[in-house]
Amino acid sequence: MLRPVGKRRRPDGVRGARVTVVILAGGIGGARFALGARDVLPTNALTIVGNVGDDLEHWGLAVSPDIDTILYTLAGRVGPLGWGVVEDSRSALGVVSALGGPDWFILGDADVGLHLVRTERLRAGATLSSVVEDVGRRWRVGATILPATDDRLRTVIVTADGEVGFQEWFVGRRAAPPVVALRLDGVAEARPAPGVLEAIGAARRIVLAPSNPFLSLDPILAVEGIRASIAARRDDVVAVSPIIAGRAVKGPLGEMLDSLGHERSALGVARYLAPLCGTFVLDEADRDLAGAVEALGMRAIVTATLMVDDATRRALARAVLEG
């Protein structure tokens, strides 16, 4: 356990007894890092600000893949691939598929239960953040999970062949068409969800989780006020490289660094995030990049960043939070 920091008056609008750490997280890597951090921090010391750019309406249901991966991961319910519910059945999907409905996006049956609840509550006027708060409390996730915004924000992928919604690109087309740009639909109107800016302002440490900076972090940072609030805390912000030895641990980040004109390495990510964070965490495999990172005006931490089990997740969380 990290030693709890001294009593800090909690700002209005922030739930939880003591806000000490904020993690900005997208998909699987972010959720796994958040799990490690939750485990080594005092109860309710953690706030996770999650990406909603990947959200979609599917089968008429409001689906929030990144937020749900965080919920499922912290609740100990996540499937072995890092998304969905462990040992979930797919009976509804089977029927939808047999009836000619869209079956390119996999929703398990228990997962559908969550989406049904969310969709109904949103339709009745609830905010996404209030739904996530309620689910997190019922599932005892031991952390505050906040969507970056309660407003509609959608990541649109721009390819040489035109624009396509994120999930259609990522799942439907297996992330194959090269990304030439990203657009955030709704970003001009999106406001931070209640508690987001307050949590960032009050945090002892802010972590940019090992998530895709374009797909997972940018849609959070782009919400009005969030990038500035992070930049204002730069000395307390630490980013964990999602690239190890030139390869993304998961997902299409390697190809995206190329196609978006960045160096395909942890250093490419470090350069991209340098305006926001005072510390950058490199994997031991990238030890030789530490000097280049420090030349960008950041402290470099070198540690094992690959999270494969509870022990490695917690060790990384300790290194990041104590380093």
Place this chain on the structure above:
Amino acid sequence: MLRPVGKRRRPDGVRGARVTVVILAGGIGGARFALGARDVLPTNALTIVGNVGDDLEHWGLAVSPDIDTILYTLAGRVGPLGWGVVEDSRSALGVVSALGGPDWFILGDADVGLHLVRTERLRAGATLSSVVEDVGRRWRVGATILPATDDRLRTVIVTADGEVGFQEWFVGRRAAPPVVALRLDGVAEARPAPGVLEAIGAARRIVLAPSNPFLSLDPILAVEGIRASIAARRDDVVAVSPIIAGRAVKGPLGEMLDSLGHERSALGVARYLAPLCGTFVLDEADRDLAGAVEALGMRAIVTATLMVDDATRRALARAVLEG
């Protein structure tokens, strides 16, 4: 197999090669009778007009319990209690319940798949009848299933304590509060679904299935033009008693006959349906009522009406269709 009738030009709007038999059906009894009739009739000789008064919106889904029981029964997918999908899981329900959502109405996971498809298509502007036609075709039900209406029609139960929606009364309150009247919300605007009146007009025989006359048949008959079109064919209309020896085979019909002021017997039902049908089918246990039925101006057929397996369903269908 019944001998096919001679070629009959099929009216516009009626699907299927040859319309010879129309069944008006509500819930489980109606679906089981329809299954027997389907099995003894030539392919596509059967049209079933199904009740939609029991329909509800649940978890944001458009659910049509009676229509679905007919679909599942004819598709060989129905659960052992006569509703839902056989061996269906309840993972979505478990999550909805754990998250504080409504869990008084059971929807299995595969069942949810059907509701998701229907809800999406209705929202996109499709009619209920077009959705049911597509599902029936894909599942090879071997009959035309038509909802009585594509318009919104809801059975409302009037009790001494006020009005309550049908499913809330039937499932939520276990059909306990006595029914003092029934009201059909939307009936003034409801029009028959395409093909309903044509099928009735062209049918060689029309069967009022052994369904609750108040809850299953009346909401069909109340749709503009249907009652008159049935009455105009009275000589070819046969009703099967849903009451055997003074007891309803299933459901709350016995209590309803009492509370609505009818005799609690097959004769009570016969009196209620006499304006519509020229033939009334009694169970062998009610053989002594045959004279009283004939005194109402109906032919009486006495046969075994309890359907417990394929053989008894088919035997009843033969007796009803050939008698």
